[in-house]
Amino acid sequence: MKKALSNYLHSLTVDTAQHYRNMAVFPLLSDKEGSTDYLLLEEALEDDLIIITEANESGTVPELKVENKSERSILILDGEELVGAKQNRIVNVTSLIAAHSKLTIPVSCVEQGRWTYQSQRFKSKERVMPSRMRMKKSAAVNKSLLNCGSFMADQGEIWNMIENRVNELQIDAPTYAMGKIYEQEEDIIDEYLTHYQPRDTQVGIMVMINDRVIGCDCFGKHETLKKTFPKLVKSYVIDAIDVNPGKKEYSFPKEKALGFVDELKGCLAKERPSISLGTDVRLASRKVTGSALAKDNEILHLTAFLKDEKEAAKKVGFYQRATKRRRSEM
Numbered sequence: 001m002k003k004a005l006s007n008y009l010h011s012l013t014v015d016t017a018q019h020y021r022n023m024a025v026f027p028l029l030s031d032k033e034g035s036t037d038y039l040l041l042e043e044a045l046e047d048d049l050i051i052i053t054e055a056n057e058s059g060t061v062p063e064l065k066v067e068n069k070s071e072r073s074i075l076i077l078d079g080e081e082l083v084g085a086k087q088n089r090i091v092n093v094t095s096l097i098a099a100h101s102k103l104t105i106p107v108s109c110v111e112q113g114r115w116t117y118q119s120q121r122f123k124s125k126e127r128v129m130p131s132r133m134r135m136k137k138s139a140a141v142n143k144s145l146l147n148c149g150s151f152m153a154d155q156g157e158i159w160n161m162i163e164n165r166v167n168e169l170q171i172d173a174p175t176y177a178m179g180k181i182y183e184q185e186e187d188i189i190d191e192y193l194t195h196y197q198p199r200d201t202q203v204g205i206m207v208m209i210n211d212r213v214i215g216c217d218c219f220g221k222h223e224t225l226k227k228t229f230p231k232l233v234k235s236y237v238i239d240a241i242d243v244n245p246g247k248k249e250y251s252f253p254k255e256k257a258l259g260f261v262d263e264l265k266g267c268l269a270k271e272r273p274s275i276s277l278g279t280d281v282r283l284a285s286r287k288v289t290g291s292a293l294a295k296d297n298e299i300l301h302l303t304a305f306l307k308d309e310k311e312a313a314k315k316v317g318f319y320q321r322a323t324k325r326r327r328s329e330m
Contacts, residue, residue, distance in 0.1 A: 028204035034220030113175030
């Protein structure tokens with residue numbers, strides 16, 4: 001699988017940035033496409049082919065129950081929001097749910113002030129957790145996998161991040177629901193979104209805010225990128241919204257985008273079985289945290305983020321251990 005990951009990363013071309021205000025989106029292009037067949041979450045929900053509920057009647061915060069009623073696999077993406085039931089959640093890891101299967105998936109709460117039923121089933125609002133929150137969640141999941149083998153995030157940290165952003169943007173959110181951020185900032189989000197469009201051979205996006213690479217999301221198919229493009233871009237716009245905007249002009253140097261791809265190529269990769277179909281791959285370097293889902297030597301989804309200085313300084317994870325081991329072998 002590491003060879004498949006390497007081949008995938010080397011197939012990517014970083015195209016000219018599309019930019020607006022303080023945010024640039026670099027299209028990631030590839031002539032190669034995978035052949036794995038699947039539905040996306042919204043498609044499956046729209047046709048009533050997937051049922052997502054609380055794990056049991058009383059509910060448990062870090063788990064939800066999923067039933068795929070379809071003849072096809074269903075791809076659920078890292079960070080996608082599920083709305084309803086006893087509280088809104090986001091998905092902790094990209095998963096390819098096998099046809100006609102039932103399983104429990106790891107999630108995190110993004111609405112700390114509610115624990116009462118709004119509905120029996122979850123639905124989608126076509127939202128993804130904001131990118132900087134996903135970076136922190138990715139690092140926490142990587143650490144959890146290293147320490148106890150579970151795809152768990154740091155729930156307290158997630159609640160704190162949402163509360164801080166709600167307060168920064170002065171949003172009225174009694175239950176501190178992440179979705180309230182998107183609802184209040186809808187106009188500015190849509191204003192940003194009009195300046196970015198997917199290309200024909202595009203498989204991914206790399207986003208730069210204030211001249212700093214934030215992260216990327218990449219897929220094995222052009223069609224998947226086109227379908228997920230709006231909600232992924234919106235998740236980065238939330239981090240681009242500045243409560244104290246200035247007049248600074250940004251250059252969005254392509255060299256930084258190319259450097260981020262090189263950093264991904266140098267990441268250590270640790271493989272393990274996914275929660276359903278395929279292989280989960282954890283990516284780590286001193287500067288980057290991320291993950292990928294692969295199946296039959298195809299990369300279905302890869303997401304990675306540049307760590308902030310505080311996160312990069314932490315001496316945890318398989319990156320540090322593997323680095324020490326390699327040095328001892330020299």
